Amino acid sequence: MTIRENSEERSARPDMHPTLWEISRSGARGVRPPVVSGSPAFGIPDVSMRETPPGLPELSELEAVRHFTNLSHLSRGVDTHFIPLGSCTMKYNPKVSDKVASLPGFSDLHPRTDPEGMEGLLEAMGTLSDLLRSLLGMDGVTLAPAAGAHGELTGILIARKYFEARGETSRKVILVPDSAHGTNPASASMGGMVVRSIASKPSGHIDTVALEKVLSDETAMVMITAPSTLGLFEEELSEVVRLVHKVGALVYMDGANMNAFLGVLKPGDLGFDIVHINTHKTLATPHGGGGPGSGPVGVKSHLVPFLPTPVIQKTDRGYSFANPDDPRSIGPVRSFLGSTGVLLRALSYVLLLGREGLPKVALYALLNANYLKKRLEGVLPGEGPGLCAHEFVLSAKPLSAYGVHAGDLAKGLLDAGYYAPTIHFPLIVPEALMIEPTECESKSMLDEFADDFSRIVERASSHPSELLAAPARTPVSRPDEVLAARDPVLKDTTVSGGQFRKN
């Protein structure tokens, strides 16, 4: 097994990395804010003033810098490691896009600046809307949603408003395939809708016969992940769309896997009414350890009036805000225009690639996924010999005989110097490992990964105890998750800054 160089180190001592509060020294000072002269008499009654200072750490600047730099060494990002997380599209995040977002003029722009003072931002956001409208094949786009799940909620609320406007208020049912991301049913519930799950066929495709039976005049929308979380293109998608539209319901595309379509297929052409795209997946904006994301939503013309505010419109004099008081809109879903710092990165990515580069993203994402799938054929059972889209799913079920599970393989991969694939998802595959290499990984990286993966699976049957003890080369071994949840410790109790409650 080749071990990739790591700066991570397994510590011998129990607390190698003390918290900010453990290294805090009373009276220590870091960076000084601007000095402002003036009287400290502020005219605020004592009852509304803070009695004790908040429990914040006291450090020198160097101590703070070292603390965070050293902690960064205990984490893995795309910049340091191959992250084959299925449905997460952990591709390279271009540095030039970071630079664009931090340009003076953008980074220091107040969101409530008068419209004539934010022409540049409006043009950037308007341009991105136009580009996304084209790439998604939709008629209107909102950039407001802060993440994919937020886009889903936005889509659900749009559908709800649309049916209310048509007087079809009994349409409350959202149908979600059992292979869908958990966010789909959760978003539907949050939007006040009723969720029904539709079972997939053994092949992982939607069962159109079963679907037709549950469709009714109470169906508001069917949410479909395309390609599916199994990395498959719905073989009967056009039939699904036809059936749903026939009963007057809408079809939503969860665009989490849009990397497989970018520049080669437009969701609007496939008949979808609403689609969201995750810029932190498909458009290469950094995932930031869990966010910020951004989840623009595209809709067909019949749904445009219901988009959330604010809406950017194109006029002969450039881009501007549309009338904010259109009663048909679902209203705002967050503060201000959108996560513009993220959206500027997405715009930069689309502009860099252009019409030549964008289709290559999907083509090479398919190439890498299919190549890796082929390389791993026979190692673990998968979904069969056909072509996959941008990702594929293997099952670690055969290893159960040795007491080894998908999660154990994941830990073995951590030791080998990778991040792990997505495990135990989709739920319909037992012991699932979902692998998405993205277009950005080289053939040599995929070859190395395939070799390591195969060897780890082999060791699972020959030396299962080794995998059950993995990872052995990471900063800590497997944390006790049961203990963590039993009596949760959710903050550092070195200081008692948080004990203010009087009742």
Place this chain on the structure above:
Amino acid sequence: MADFIPHTPLETKEMLETIGVSSLEDLLAPYPKEHVLPDLSDIPSGLTESSLMRLMKSMAARNRAGGSVPIFRGAGAYDHFIPEAVSPLVTRGEFLTAYTPYQPEVSQGLLQVIFEYQTAMANLFGMDISNASVYDGATALAEACLVAHRQEGRTAILISEGVDPDIARVVKTYVEGVGCTLKLIPLVSGKTRIEDVMSQMDAQTACFVGAIPTFWGTVEDFSGFADALHQNGSLLILHANPHSLAVLRPPGSWGADLATGEGQPLGIPLSGGGPYLGILTAARAFMRKIPGRLVGKTVDREGRAAYVLTLQAREQHIRREKANSNICSNETLLSIQALVTLSLLGPAGFREAAEGSMKNARKLRARLLSVPGVSPVWEDTPFFHEFVLEMPMESKKLSRLILSEGFLSGLPLSGYSSPGGENRMLWCATEMRTEEEIENLGRALEKVLVRHGGNKS
């Protein structure tokens, strides 16, 4: 011009051979033939890095941003001091390009930082716990209201007019879906009166929401609110500007059950509106009811301290339609940014910055009131670093005129209901403003009013 695809032509050929197809386009076989490779003529040709930078710089230059225009506007987003060390730390690839820390053994750094963020927020808000973040302050408050609603299914949310009306609109969008309604509690002289809350309270009241400070800058006294609400089985939710909590009494001390805030003032750039940071804190009783990720401390197999994502049974990937929320991606990088900023400033620097804002706001108020025709809306109502003034001209017009003089004025409140009004503006000064800027703004205002003849009202 760029595509970030590393394959050489030979490698591509070998890979296609291994797969058993002859061209990249063959890989599109599962897609419907009539729709593949659509016309992209409305997408421009790819740019080089240098031409992209040139284009984006020209767009950025068409914004009137803080670098060139001193900002006297807040209203939910603030121009605060950000130490130079923040950006290099936060943009380290191990943080910036990491995924959600689902594999704890290789994410200890990220997990510890989130744990420290949760600690800092709990301490700052005076609450028992904090989650790992939600999208922004508005959605944090909306999620908190949904927690209150889920307690017993009560549907009425009392919200003070002290809460940013734009945030209240976001809350409305969120809670209407599950059948809740908002009832506004009026402000009287910049304050929410407890008798007005109590008179609106009934068996359907899920919670009351107040603000620290109010959107209009005033500082309230929430004495007695928690008891009155709890007696009715309702919750107290306070939405606070975290910058103000360096000096103002924190939500936990008022007996809040849930407390939320917009984390942007904690070292996050204005950035035209996002990405920002939704802070969501709670009393421990709500630990299993709040949405979003939580990091907990535990031990590994050898007894080393270790951190993990915990209480995941609340979340969408486990509970699906029964989850506490649909949130998945949050704002981790911004939470790191807030934590790094607070660590660099420390409690003393953080307090100095907040006091600097308050001092400057008082200087600004005095200077503006010295201009003929400008008058206060409230004489003695205590305020933090924002205040409403009656201006001698329609506020949007005045704002445009002052912008053309090179200043971002207070927020025009025309279109806002009282204490907003056609001629009113919500002014703000942070610790970043200088005496010179305040004086120059005063002169610019005088010049504008003389030239365009303000209507003395």
